[in-house]
Amino acid sequence: MSATPATPLFALHDIGKDYAAPVLDGVSLTLEAGEVLALTGENGAGKSTLSKIVCGLVTPTRGTMLLGGAPFQPGSRRDAEAHGVRMVMQELGLVPTLTVAENLLLDRLPQRMGWLQRAELHAAARLQLAKIGLSHIDPAVPVSRLGIGQQQMVEIARNLLDDTRVLILDEPTAMLTPRETEHLFEQIALLKARGVGIVYVSHRLEELQRIADRVAVLRDGRLVDVRPMAGVRESELVERMVGRAVHEHDGRPRRVAGAPMLS
DSSP states (O other): OOOOOOOOSEEEEEEEEESSSEEEEEEEEEEOTTOEEEEEOSTTSSHHHHHHHHTTSSOOSEEEEEETTEEOOOSSHHHHHHTTEEEEOSSOOOOTTSBHHHHHTGGGOOEETTEEOHHHHHHHHHHHHHTTTOTTSOTTSBGGGSOHHHHHHHHHHHTOOTTOOEEEEESTTTTOOHHHHHHHHHHHHHHHHHTOEEEEEOSOHHHHHHHOSEEEEEETTEEEEEEESTTOOHHHHHHHHHTSEEOTTTOOEEOOTTOOOOO
């Protein structure tokens, strides 16, 4: 008797989104627990729209989603987060006038009789910061006093709760120093060990080769390739992203018969 395939942590089936014209069409993907799935493609390929559908910011026009085998239809970002699906976006959602601690626990501030319990707040924030190796950051410091890279790491820490099951990272290293990037990769390895499924959205192919288990390529709103990351060459990914072969010698794209030209 053949073994029953394991249920993936997360699954998309025939996801589409239309505005004036379709921006996503027929996207089907799976994400396993403890996997880093790279999502790449040119600007306008549909990566952001797909990510926002998963985290409840955009409602798909068609298609279904499953979380742990159960139907998943988040009506809002808060709804998705209640199910452990979270996204760290390029546009930071931190409130600069609030402290690090207040930003980390904004929707669950410890209060007693209407008064904020700062000692309890700071203790909880230190635990949250320690999970991502940020123990050196003072939770009482206003976010505006942090560097942009530290702010990005705080934003990531805010989304790393114990119930996180799926984490989407949208170009997470765009504002990080090389040292901060290395630190982020260490945290991703720890999350994988915890069984968190990670969707890593990036154009930086050298990063994807380091941390991704599989890579999914979107082009013009369609999924054009999904394959294991191991052994994939950058030229192969670029070819799938743009729909044209890349010349082996001078790197200039060469038209593939039947492939669309970019405007």
